[in-house]
Amino acid sequence: MRYHTEEASFTSNAGSNWMWTHKDNSQRSMTVLLRLAQFTLKYKFRLFLAYLSAVGVTIFALAVPRVLGVAVDEVIQSGESRRLIEFALVILALSIGRGIAAYGQQYLGESLGQRVAYDLRNTMYDHLQRLSFGFHDLQRSGDLMSRATADVEGIRMFVQGGMIRGLYMVLLILGVSLILIISSWKLALMSLLFVPFIVLRTATIMLEMRRNWLAERTEMGVLTTVLQENLSGQRVVKAFAAEEYEKGKFSYHADRVAFYGFTAERMQAVTTSLNNFFFLGGTGVILWYGGKQVIENSMSAGELVSFLLYLGVLAIPVRMTAWIVNSFSRAMSSGERIYYILDAESPVKEKPDAIVLE
Numbered sequence: 346m347r348y349h350t351e352e353a354s355f356t357s358n359a360g361s362n363w364m365w366t367h368k369d370n371s372q373r374s375m376t377v378l379l380r381l382a383q384f385t386l387k388y389k390f391r392l393f394l395a396y397l398s399a400v401g402v403t404i405f406a407l408a409v410p411r412v413l414g415v416a417v418d419e420v421i422q423s424g425e426s427r428r429l430i431e432f433a434l435v436i437l438a439l440s441i442g443r444g445i446a447a448y449g450q451q452y453l454g455e456s457l458g459q460r461v462a463y464d465l466r467n468t469m470y471d472h473l474q475r476l477s478f479g480f481h482d483l484q485r486s487g488d489l490m491s492r493a494t495a496d497v498e499g500i501r502m503f504v505q506g507g508m509i510r511g512l513y514m515v516l517l518i519l520g521v522s523l524i525l526i527i528s529s530w531k532l533a534l535m536s537l538l539f540v541p542f543i544v545l546r547t548a549t550i551m552l553e554m555r556r557n558w559l560a561e562r563t564e565m566g567v568l569t570t571v572l573q574e575n576l577s578g579q580r581v582v583k584a585f586a587a588e589e590y591e592k593g594k595f596s597y598h599a600d601r602v603a604f605y606g607f608t609a610e611r612m613q614a615v616t617t618s619l620n621n622f623f624f625l626g627g628t629g630v631i632l633w634y635g636g637k638q639v640i641e642n643s644m645s646a647g648e649l650v651s652f653l654l655y656l657g658v659l660a661i662p663v664r665m666t667a668w669i670v671n672s673f674s675r676a677m678s679s680g681e682r683i684y685y686i687l688d689a690e691s692p693v694k695e696k697p698d699a700i701v702l703e
Contacts, residue, residue, distance in 0.1 A: 377680035378673070381500055382508065384461045391460075395453035399513040401446030405439050406658055407520045412436055414651025421646065454509035462501035469493050469686055477693040487570025492686060495565055496679035499558075503676030511669050514662035521659045528652060529644065535630050536656055539623030543666060550616050551670050554609060559678035561605030566682075568598040609671065616667035624663045628656050 385392050416432035470493065473481075525533035575582060575591050582591055635652060638644040 398446050398449035403516040405443035410651045410654035414647040417650050418647030454505040458501040458505035461504050477691045479692040485570040487573040488566030491566040491569040496682050499675045499679035507672040517662045536627045539627045554674035555677045558675045564601045613667045620663050
């Protein structure tokens with residue numbers, strides 16, 4: 346008999362030959378995300394409404410700076426306070442619409458994530474019931490519990506934060522970039538100079554965070570196993586006075602989980618800080634060059650105000666980039682661990698003409 350752990354297979358020649366093999370444990374990250382996204386298709390209407398809400402939030406967010414810019418120019422030229430009140434009411438209406446759309450996006454995204462987590466958890470449990478002893482002999486109970494709880498929770502956060510909010514961030518970036526280019530292509534190029542640095546940093550950090558989260562999830566599975574075995578075997582532990590040994594074993598794995606968690610938070614914090622630095626640098630350049638154009642009457646004060654406000658809107662996805670990347674990276678690692686279970690085939694196969702026992 347030959348046994349291997351997760352990524353491999355085991356065979357036995359006792360009696361009939363049989364083999365269990367894990368299907369492509371090194372699946373590409375995009376494939377994992379696409380397979381996870383298929384769980385949302387069961388709720389197409391809810392997914393559509395969530396995306397529609399994200400589009401609505403984007404439209405309202407892009408409309409406010411434009412209205413403010415026009416208000417500045419018209420009020421400065423006319424000097425009428427009545428026009429100022431009218432613009433204030435328009436901005437209030439846009440803000441109310443944005444709030445309603447944001448509520449719909451948050452509520453629908455969270456409810457969709459909860460439903461996907463519910464389906465995924467039940468699918469895993471049902472599949473585990475159908476796997477034979479040949480599979481369970483090689484698994485640790487605590488690790489399976491970790492996959493069904495912590496990893497599924499990572500997928501829930503991905504659905505709500507990555508799939509739904511991620512689209513909102515993409516729409517904001519595209520919408521603001523298009524408006525800035527139409528308004529002043531020179532200022533737009535200056536303001537978007539920092540984008541390549543953010544893209545490069547994002548691509549680099551995603552791979553690092555994916556590896557880190559996979560290690561953290563694996564270590565959490567070991568930690569859960571240690572806890573489960575200790576609690577279920579308390580009589581043996583106390584009979585052999587092994588409390589200190591068990592405490593040391595648990596502390597070691599707890600330290601490893603904490604280390605990977607701190608590493609992920611540090612990478613996210615560094616990415617956020619760098620993105621903010623690049624963004625504020627671009628804002629400073631725009632304020633300098635745009636101010637010169639206003640002084641030379643090449644641009645109105647309202648247009649510059651709108652431009653700066655649009656940069657403020659662009660700051661939202663810039664600051665959320667690290668969080669979105671973290672959500673995707675965690676989903677990749679959790680998805681691989683979940684599909685390790687769902688792709689497992691039982692070495693014991695039912696015959697097509699098997700008799701059902703009642």
